Amino acid sequence: MNVALAFQFFGVADAIDLLKDKHPDLQDCEGSMKLCRRVKALITAMNSRTPMNTLRPDNEMWKNIESFLHFLREWESKAKKEINKYEFITDQTCYGLKVSLQGALEICRFLAKDCNFKYLMTARLNQDNLERFFGMMRNCCGSNDYPDSALFIQMHKLVSTYSLVKPQKGSNISGGEIIDILLKIKDIQNIDERQQQCNAQIGTILDKGLNTDILPDAAKIMEDHDYFKYSTSDYVTAYVAGFVARKGNRFARLLQINKK
Numbered sequence: 001m002n003v004a005l006a007f008q009f010f011g012v013a014d015a016i017d018l019l020k021d022k023h024p025d026l027q028d029c030e031g032s033m034k035l036c037r038r039v040k041a042l043i044t045a046m047n048s049r050t051p052m053n054t055l056r057p058d059n060e061m062w063k064n065i066e067s068f069l070h071f072l073r074e075w076e077s078k079a080k081k082e083i084n085k086y087e088f089i090t091d092q093t094c095y096g097l098k099v100s101l102q103g104a105l106e107i108c109r110f111l112a113k114d115c116n117f118k119y120l121m122t123a124r125l126n127q128d129n130l131e132r133f134f135g136m137m138r139n140c141c142g143s144n145d146y147p148d149s150a151l152f153i154q155m156h157k158l159v160s161t162y163s164l165v166k167p168q169k170g171s172n173i174s175g176g177e178i179i180d181i182l183l184k185i186k187d188i189q190n191i192d193e194r195q196q197q198c199n200a201q202i203g204t205i206l207d208k209g210l211n212t213d214i215l216p217d218a219a220k221i222m223e224d225h226d227y228f229k230y231s232t233s234d235y236v237t238a239y240v241a242g243f244v245a246r247k248g249n250r251f252a253r254l255l256q257i258n259k260k
Contacts, residue, residue: 010039042068054119055108
C-alpha cells in the first residue's frame with residue numbers, strides 16, 4: 001500500500017464538489033465529501049512536520065482530532081445497532097484509531113502543561129525507528145528469521161559495539177585505533193582490575209615466549225603507551241563465522257559461473 005497515494009485519495013472532495021452537478025453518479029454526494037474533508041483534516045493534524053500545522057491545546061488541529069473522535073464514537077454506536085445495520089470498520093481498526101488519537105491529545109497536553117513545550121509535531125509520533133531497529137536486528141541474525149531472546153541480546157551487543165568501533169567513511173583511522181581510544185588499561189579506574197589486565201598481558205607474553213627480555217619494563221610500557229593486544233570475544237567470532245557462511249554460497253555460485 002502506498003500511503004502517500006492513499007492520503008491523496010481523501011483530497012478529492014473539492015473536485016467532487018465541482019462536478020456533482022455535471023455527472024449523474026455524483027448526485028447526493030454531500031456525505032462522501034464531508035467524510036473526505038474530515039479525514040483530510042485529520043491527516044493534516046496527525047502528520048504535522050512544520051510549526052504551521054503543529055498540535056497545540058485547543059488550536060484548529062486539536063479541534064479536528066477531537067471532532068473526528070466524536071464522529072468515530074457516534075458512527076460506532078449507530079452502526080452496531082441491529083436496527084440500522086450500517087457498514088463499519090473492524091473493531092481492531094476502531095480501537096487503534098481511538099488509542100492513537102486520544103494518545104496524541106494526552107501527549108500534547110502533558111508536554112504543553114508539564115514540560116513547557118510550545119507545540120507538538122505529530123509526525124514524530126511514530127514507531128518507524130523501532131521497526132527499523134528490529135528489522136536490523138533480524139537481518140543480523142542471518143538465516144534465522146525467528147531469533148530468541150538470548151540471540152537478540154547477543155546481536156544487540158554486537159551491533160552496539162560495531163557502531164562504536166566502525167570508522168566513519170573517509171576517515172584516516174582504523175577500527176583498532178578506535179578501540180584503543182575507547183578503552184585503555186590506564187583508563188580503568190579500579191586498581192585491582194587494572195592489575196588483572198596487566199597480569200593478563202604479561203601472561204600472554206609468557207605463553208608465547210616472545211619478548212621476554214622486556215618483562216621488567218612491561219608494566220611501564222603498557223602504562224605509558226598502551227602497546228598491548230586485545231582478544232576477540234567468542235560472540236564476535238561466531239558472528240563473523242555466520243556472516244561468512246551466509247555469504248559463502250553466493251561467492252561459490254559466482255565461482256562456478258566463472259568456470260563455466
